[in-house]
Amino acid sequence: MKKSVSFEVNGQHQELAVAPSETLLQVLRDQLRLVGAKRGCDSGGCGCCTVHVDGKAVYSCMTFARSLQNCKVTTIEGLTKKDELDPLQTAFVEQGAVQCGYCTCGMIMSAKEFLSKHEQPDEDQIRHAIAGNLCRCTGYHKIVRAIKIAGQTTDLAGE
Ligand code: FES
Ligand code: FES
Numbered sequence: 001m002k003k004s005v006s007f008e009v010n011g012q013h014q015e016l017a018v019a020p021s022e023t024l025l026q027v028l029r030d031q032l033r034l035v036g037a038k039r040g041c042d043s044g045g046c047g048c049c050t051v052h053v054d055g056k057a058v059y060s061c062m063t064f065a066r067s068l069q070n071c072k073v074t075t076i077e078g079l080t081k082k083d084e085l086d087p088l089q090t091a092f093v094e095q096g097a098v099q100c101g102y103c104t105c106g107m108i109m110s111a112k113e114f115l116s117k118h119e120q121p122d123e124d125q126i127r128h129a130i131a132g133n134l135c136r137c138t139g140y141h142k143i144v145r146a147i148k149i150a151g152q153t154t155d156l157a158g159e
Contacts, residue, residue: 007068009034010078018065025049025060028075036076036105040134047133050106051075057113059132076105079112088112088150095146099137107133111147121151 002017009032016031025042028034028051040046042061049060052074079086085093088108098104107130114121114129121129126147127140135143 003066005066005069007070008072010074016065020064020066022065023061024051024053024058024063024065024068024073027065028060028073034075034077037109038102038105040102045134046103046106047110047130048103048106050109050133052109052113055113055116057110074109076109079108086112087153088115088147091146091150091153092143095142095149097138097142097146103133103135103137107135107143111150115147115151119151121148123148126151 002019004015005018006013006015008014009028014032016027018027025037025039028037029039037051037060038048039061040048044059044062047059050057051060052058053063053068053071055072079089086108088111092098092104092108110130110133111126114126118125118129123144126144130143130147
């Protein structure tokens with residue numbers, strides 16, 4: 001039976017009826033039409049569904065929507081303010097860290113949380129931080145470089 005859950009998504013209050021097995025990923029994509037978070041493995045193995053819940057990066061495919069009462073969810077769509085890309089998004093574009101783009105939104109959400117807690121990280125720290133996000137295309141070098149540059153040049157804390 002569906003139950004009502006209220007939470008915030010990208011600063012907007014939402015009250016939605018969700019089934020017991022419904023995941024945050026399903027709610028975002030199917031009910032709210034926020035399709036930045038991607039459905040890849042749907043089982044916690046690829047990271048392309050990553051979003052933030054109360055500032056922490058989580059796999060939305062592994063998060064039951066019913067657990068989100070009073071939580072604050074941020075998706076990749078919420079990083080863009082007044083049509084301006086987040087500095088981390090800009091770094092990905094400028095460094096060519098995107099090919100097919102399927103992993104990109106999840107990768108950025110993981111990196112965003114990481115950079116909010118680590119100033120000027122080195123490559124090993126970055127690679128460790130994104131170990132739960134798989135990319136089939138880029139070979140990771142440009143992704144790591146983009147995160148490193150963003151970490152050196154901007155104040156990325158907060159959302
Ligand atoms: S789709 Fe969620 S971890 Fe792969
Ligand atoms: S850019 Fe294609 S999977 Fe990462």
